[in-house]
Amino acid sequence: MPATLSTTAWPRAAIIREVGLRDGLQSIARVLPTAQKIEWIRDAYAAGQREMEVGSFVPARLLPQLADTAALVAFAKTLPGLKVSVLVPNLKGAERAMECQADAMLVPLSASHAHSLANMRRTPDEVVADIGRIRDARDAAGSATRIEVGLSTAFGCTLQGRVEPAQVLRLVQAVLDAGVDCVGLADTVGYADPRAVRELFDLILPVAGDRLNCGHFHDTRGLGLANVLAALEVGVTRFDACLAGIGGCPHAPGASGNVTTEDLAYMLASMGIETGQDFPRLLALRAKVAQWLEGEPLHGVLWRAGLPKTMQVPDATAATATA
Amino acid sequence: MPATLSTTAWPRAAIIREVGLRDGLQSIARVLPTAQKIEWIRDAYAAGQREMEVGSFVPARLLPQLADTAALVAFAKTLPGLKVSVLVPNLKGAERAMECQADAMLVPLSASHAHSLANMRRTPDEVVADIGRIRDARDAAGSATRIEVGLSTAFGCTLQGRVEPAQVLRLVQAVLDAGVDCVGLADTVGYADPRAVRELFDLILPVAGDRLNCGHFHDTRGLGLANVLAALEVGVTRFDACLAGIGGCPHAPGASGNVTTEDLAYMLASMGIETGQDFPRLLALRAKVAQWLEGEPLHGVLWRAGLPKTMQVPDATAATATA
Numbered sequence: 001m002p003a004t005l006s007t008t009a010w011p012r013a014a015i016i017r018e019v020g021l022r023d024g025l026q027s028i029a030r031v032l033p034t035a036q037k038i039e040w041i042r043d044a045y046a047a048g049q050r051e052m053e054v055g056s057f058v059p060a061r062l063l064p065q066l067a068d069t070a071a072l073v074a075f076a077k078t079l080p081g082l083k084v085s086v087l088v089p090n091l092k093g094a095e096r097a098m099e100c101q102a103d104a105m106l107v108p109l110s111a112s113h114a115h116s117l118a119n120m121r122r123t124p125d126e127v128v129a130d131i132g133r134i135r136d137a138r139d140a141a142g143s144a145t146r147i148e149v150g151l152s153t154a155f156g157c158t159l160q161g162r163v164e165p166a167q168v169l170r171l172v173q174a175v176l177d178a179g180v181d182c183v184g185l186a187d188t189v190g191y192a193d194p195r196a197v198r199e200l201f202d203l204i205l206p207v208a209g210d211r212l213n214c215g216h217f218h219d220t221r222g223l224g225l226a227n228v229l230a231a232l233e234v235g236v237t238r239f240d241a242c243l244a245g246i247g248g249c250p251h252a253p254g255a256s257g258n259v260t261t262e263d264l265a266y267m268l269a270s271m272g273i274e275t276g277q278d279f280p281r282l283l284a285l286r287a288k289v290a291q292w293l294e295g296e297p298l299h300g301v302l303w304r305a306g307l308p309k310t311m312q313v314p315d316a317t318a319a320t321a322t323a
Numbered sequence: 324m325p326a327t328l329s330t331t332a333w334p335r336a337a338i339i340r341e342v343g344l345r346d347g348l349q350s351i352a353r354v355l356p357t358a359q360k361i362e363w364i365r366d367a368y369a370a371g372q373r374e375m376e377v378g379s380f381v382p383a384r385l386l387p388q389l390a391d392t393a394a395l396v397a398f399a400k401t402l403p404g405l406k407v408s409v410l411v412p413n414l415k416g417a418e419r420a421m422e423c424q425a426d427a428m429l430v431p432l433s434a435s436h437a438h439s440l441a442n443m444r445r446t447p448d449e450v451v452a453d454i455g456r457i458r459d460a461r462d463a464a465g466s467a468t469r470i471e472v473g474l475s476t477a478f479g480c481t482l483q484g485r486v487e488p489a490q491v492l493r494l495v496q497a498v499l500d501a502g503v504d505c506v507g508l509a510d511t512v513g514y515a516d517p518r519a520v521r522e523l524f525d526l527i528l529p530v531a532g533d534r535l536n537c538g539h540f541h542d543t544r545g546l547g548l549a550n551v552l553a554a555l556e557v558g559v560t561r562f563d564a565c566l567a568g569i570g571g572c573p574h575a576p577g578a579s580g581n582v583t584t585e586d587l588a589y590m591l592a593s594m595g596i597e598t599g600q601d602f603p604r605l606l607a608l609r610a611k612v613a614q615w616l617e618g619e620p621l622h623g624v625l626w627r628a629g630l631p632k633t634m635q636v637p638d639a640t641a642a643t644a645t646a
Contacts (some may be wrong), residue, residue: 222625
């Protein structure tokens with residue numbers, strides 16, 4: 001779906017889903033106390049965030065960092081208008097997500113056969129079959145929890161290397177046939193580039209239409225925001241990101257993880273694309289999270305450079321003082 | 324000049340001009356020995372670099388770090404096919420650039436009136452008049468040194484804030500009328516975003532045509548590569564960059580400086596756009612420069628993450644060993 005490169009092509013608004021509490025914290029060994037996570041959710045909401053992935057329903061012995069997911073969903077659900085999502089690896093996780101009335105459950109599906117076996121201990125097609133069972137269970141229960149599939153390793157894989165776009169297309173078609181509500185493409189290991197992003201979304205969009213509505217990019221090799229831009233240009237307006245760029249890549253120690261929330265919010269705001277983010281509050285929360293995670297590798301640059309003069313809100317107090 | 328967003332829109336090749344020896348080192352107090360700078364030029368050339376800005380003809384009392392510029396031009400000129408440029412702030416500098424037969428001299432021209440006065444101690448129009456005198460002197464001398472104007476603070480200014488695109492257009496027109504060979508747009512302080520890049524290049528390209536041929540972006544707020552991508556999409560195929568992202572911004576201590584050479588080269592290579600860079604050599608040079616500049620803030624992420632598996636060249640030795 002070729003679009004025209006003109007200023008009118010930019011969307012009016014875009015959504016940033018904060019996934020730091022799930023994708024970020026799952027790769028940090030330290031366990032943040034539930035009270036701090038609740039403070040994070042509350043402050044992010046106050047800063048304008050309206051979509052958050054707050055945790056993962058995986059066995060606590062695998063990811064003790066995320067063992068309090070049900071409590072976080074319960075708290076997040078008290079904030080009006082906040083869409084609360086959780087990751088679920090299987091039917092059992094999906095049942096827990098529905099029990100606590102999460103707005104959406106994200107099921108990861110690896111496009112890479114090798115990654116699927118290593119990460120999910122099932123082939124991609126076995127996961128597709130499970131997704132069908134999750135959908136059946138959801139409908140049988142009359143649950144309103146939406147099912148979103150995250151196509152991971154869609155742009156390549158550290159285990160098997162190249163991932164064929166045709167395989168991504170086939171799997172997207174399969175999960176749409178299985179009746180999921182929406183899908184997103186994820187560059188799990190930081191292999192995507194703007195050309196690959198444009199080409200893969202251009203391939204999938206005619207099949208998935210509006211049901212393809214999320215770009216999940218990692219900044220492992222510095223291309224996170226350029227990849228977001230490429231996706232934005234073909235019509236994607238919803239992106240995952242982590243505050244302070246937490247997350248990392250287990251295969252590249254010290255390398256950046258997810259796209260950094262505050263830097264992405266800055267790019268979009270600077271381009272005149274609304275995200276509803278309040279920068280002073282967002283950066284104050286970033287400072288708080290940085291303190292909680294002291295010693296962990298953090299990323300992002302806006303916190304250091306600050307907003308440009310052209311985007312700064314005049315300080316009302318200072319104005320009064322000099323009036 | 325709206326283009327069509329399709330895979331055929333990507334250029335086959337692009338040029339990265341290494342400006343670390345000038346824009347990078349000028350903002351680092353430490354003075355690198357000439358022998359190390361020569362090693363840098365030699366190794367960058369061996370890694371495939373074919374354009375380098377090696378220094379600046381400003382008084383040595385102002386920038387002692389760059390006092391050996393003439394010696395560096397002399398060495399760089401011995402490397403076949405290397406285009407050697409230097410920065411010149413005025414006619415006196417231009418005379419020195421012509422004396423040592425630099426291939427190009429870059430004259431900075433601030434679009435911001437306030438920045439021009441602070442940095443050049445002349446108004447933009449006074450600098451335009453000087454550029455006319457440089458062109459007259461160049462032609463009178465029969466020199467082959469090309470004149471390139473770098474429109475600095477084209478996207479905004481830390482001193483005056485907003486810079487009007489109409490002012491940039493007026494100045495580009497003025498220097499083209501003065502007979503310069505080419506112009507580039509520079510985001511000196513890291514205020515640009517992809518939308519501003521597209522809009523400003525779209526405004527200037529119909530006037531300047533092929534003579535607008537360089538994008539100089541800083542990564543102060545993380546948008547360096549996204550801005551390169553936006554410029555690439557409207558037809559720009561030549562970009563300035565600094566190895567290890569050296570340079571910084573005096574107004575944002577610790578913030579990133581110029582776009583990082585190795586990360587930019589990676590983005591372009593991953594997109595199938597040729598830059599002629601040999602990554603193992605480029606990263607080996609990066610490691611060397613990092614050692615020389617130990618303690619200075621360096622940037623970039625490719626050196627840490629490494630190339631993706633899909634771009635790695637098989638190691639012939641290893642293959643033999645396991646055969």
